[in-house]
Amino acid sequence: MAGTGHNSGPILSDEQKATLEVENGLRQFDRANQIIEEYLDPERPFNHRPYLIRELQSIAVDGGLLDTGKPGDWRTTPVQITVISTDRRNTLS
Numbered sequence: 001m002a003g004t005g006h007n008s009g010p011i012l013s014d015e016q017k018a019t020l021e022v023e024n025g026l027r028q029f030d031r032a033n034q035i036i037e038e039y040l041d042p043e044r045p046f047n048h049r050p051y052l053i054r055e056l057q058s059i060a061v062d063g064g065l066l067d068t069g070k071p072g073d074w075r076t077t078p079v080q081i082t083v084i085s086t087d088r089r090n091t092l093s
Helices: 012-038 050-061
Strands: 081-084 089-092
Touching: 012 050
Parallel strands: none
Antiparallel strands: 081 089
16 A cells, blocks of 8 residues: 555555555465565574564554554553453453
8 A cells, every 4th residue: 555654654544455455454364474585494493582472463554553652662551462252251451
């Protein structure tokens, strides 16, 4: 989407945001697969590094999905994940 960098460009509609979230999710998945392939060599053991998390986070929010900050920034506010099922509602923090 042209002209929709983080914190710049036009405000995205709900449909544009949804499309961008799917596109970014696919890009993030592809990058995660590349990372996995890089570490399949037994001579190169996997070492989980903060830069990998930041890189994947950056891909996930690229293109204007952030209200503040920039892609790859560490979250500085609490994050809450809510799981909703037909039986109950659990909140994980």
